[in-house]
Amino acid sequence: MIKIAHVETMFPEKFGIPRQSGLIEECRGRIVFEPEYRTKDAFKGLEEYSHIWILWKFSKVERKNWSATVKPPRLGGNLRKGVFATRSPFRPNPIGLSSVKLEGIEYDERLGTVLYVSGVDMLDGTPVYDIKPYLPYVDSHPEAIGGFSDRVKDYQLVVDNEEMLYQCMPSDIAKCVVKMLEQDPRPSYINDSDRIYGVCYSTYNVRFRVKGTHVEILKVEQIL
Secondary structure, X not given: OOOOEEEEEOOOOOOOOOOOOOOOOOOXXXXXXXXXXXXXXXXXXXXXXXXXXXXXXXXXXXXOOOOOEEOOHHHOOOOOEEHHHOOOOOOOXXXXXXXXXXXXXXXXXXXXXXXXXXXXOOOOOEEEEEEEEOOHHHHOOOOOOOHHHHHOOOOOOEEOOOHHHHHHOOHXXXXXXXXXXXXOOOOOXXXXXXXXXEEEEOOEXXXXXXXXXXXXXXXXXXXX
């Protein structure tokens, strides 16, 4: 497949990225297209839609051989499920699919047509293969059954001292980091209350640990 664009987000590394698109609306980004795909005509009518699908590549996944089963993190990292029954990045083809809100379309003299989106779940620089409009009358299925994911979709931690974040960074970034921590970015098979983690977002590195269902923020560092 041909790369037509890349996504620019505030996620410099994989750890901490939302497990699904649309999970955290505050996570924003923009899609910058390759020169040959920047013509305005290619986007005519897209402004009529509120959401779009992004077909992209898990660019940091390195695995020569694929496995028929994977261990979903939300199931504790021990129970195996078929790869096609999960959204694991470790697939025969490292292809991701995200549904995001289209916040705006702007034309830049240097970059051409740029799409601004929210609810992103992609690493900064992620290659994009295609963009398609989201069609509510066929893409939305409220009656759908979500398999094992339905049993863990409401799992959430409590951030005890989130005021530390608001003191150290802009409120929009702090709000996003709080929601990232609430979703528990840790591998589910690790349950060490003394272990210290670091999650990066924008130009900040937030050090934290988890005890039970509570997150304790320990330190906020500026990334140079």
